[in-house]
Ligand SMILES: Nc1ncnc2c1ncn2[C@@H]1O[C@H](COP(=O)(O)OP(=O)(O)OP(=O)(O)O)[C@@H](O)[C@H]1O
């Protein structure tokens with residue numbers, strides 16, 4: 423981040439500053455606290471661009487403050503900790519295994535609340551797992567995944583939790599992907615317990631309205647079986663959900679108001695995701711995988727067999743003599759790779775073969791996001807398709823992962839090297 427100003431600040435004990443990032447604060451003397459994490463001399467915290475944070479001086483403190491473009495500093499009169507947070511944390515500490523479901527709309531302060539709760543529980547001796555159900559704006563794992571981070575000492579942001587595991591969903595938006603999301607959350611909860619977590623905090627996406635959102639949130643809670651459900655509400659936007667727990671025993675429902683939040687627009691959200699792709703693609707290299715030696719998922723490609731000579735013959739008739747590069751034929755669908763998109767539609771071709779047909783131009787696989795896993799279905803990392811030689815079954819992927827047994831094809835296309843989002847789509851990618 424490019425810094426435009428650097429200065430020394432002196433804070434009196436009890437003084438609180440709200441800082442809109444990008445900013446960097448290093449303590450020289452004294453002690454600061456940010457979202458429940460203490461920062462002592464020589465330690466520093468970074469507040470990224472388009473995010474903000476509140477620091478409180480626990481004693482007279484001298485710090486170095488560097489700020490960048492777009493940042494702002496406000497002095498607050500009262501503690502940053504919104505009303506209700508402290509009593510929620512004390513309540514959570516009463517449980518042997520606190521399991522907390524955190525709900526709220528977009529930009530309601532869910533992630534900061536999770537950070538605060540994780541810090542409070544760590545201080546009470548817990549090993550805390552934070553699972554993020556948000557496939558778009560998770561601060562733990564890469565976008566397109568459900569991720570799991572462990573917290574064993576106080577942290578200023580979930581970015582600094584220890585990334586432990588993830589489940590590849592493939593999409594950056596939840597609608598249409600609830601089965602994968604729920605499977606992922608269930609798996610991360612199991613993993614959290616295997617790792618010895620004594621407390622689980624489930625952070626969620628701001629997708630709270632509509633049939634599918636209700637479905638996801640309700641099944642989430644039956645998977646986690648939380649002892650505390652926290653709803654951060656501006657008005658009553660989560661009451662439709664909370665009402666469903668009216669007569670349920672063993673779960674406390676806590677409502678908190680939305681406090682100060684820094685709202686992010688679409689392009690800031692996109693930039694945040696891109697910074698996360700970069701983080702997980704930093705040491706990516708081009709690696710070749712052989713279709714015969716890996717299991718392919720979320721695609722027709724790899725789920726069937728190469729089309730018979732008769733099938734090629736029939737396809738050429740419809741799509742052009744020299745146009746058909748490759749056919750994959752599965753029980754419930756067919757992938758036809760062509761050199762140029764034909765005039766005849768996928769539906770018409772589908773009618774002819776009596777199954778779902780998808781037609782893809784050779785080369786459009788470039789930039790497709792993938793997830794890689796080992797033979798026990800453990801997440802290894804993400805990658806981006808460079809190209810696929812369909813005839814030879816050679817899949818070339820940019821990734822940090824050297825060996826994989828499973829490749830999942832996702833719904834997002836990224837530019838090579840810069841890993842910027844070029845688009846997203848639903849349905850079979852290949
Ligand atoms: N008490 C606070 N003081 C200062 N900044 C805060 C505070 N609470 C939240 N923020 C800031 O507001 C922004 C939004 O908060 P947060 O990321 O927790 O919201 P969210 O509900 O998780 O958002 P999303 O919908 O993107 O997941 C962040 O930049 C966060 O640092």
Ligand SMILES: [Mg+2]
Nearest residue numbers: 532533556559
């Ligand atoms: Mg969040």
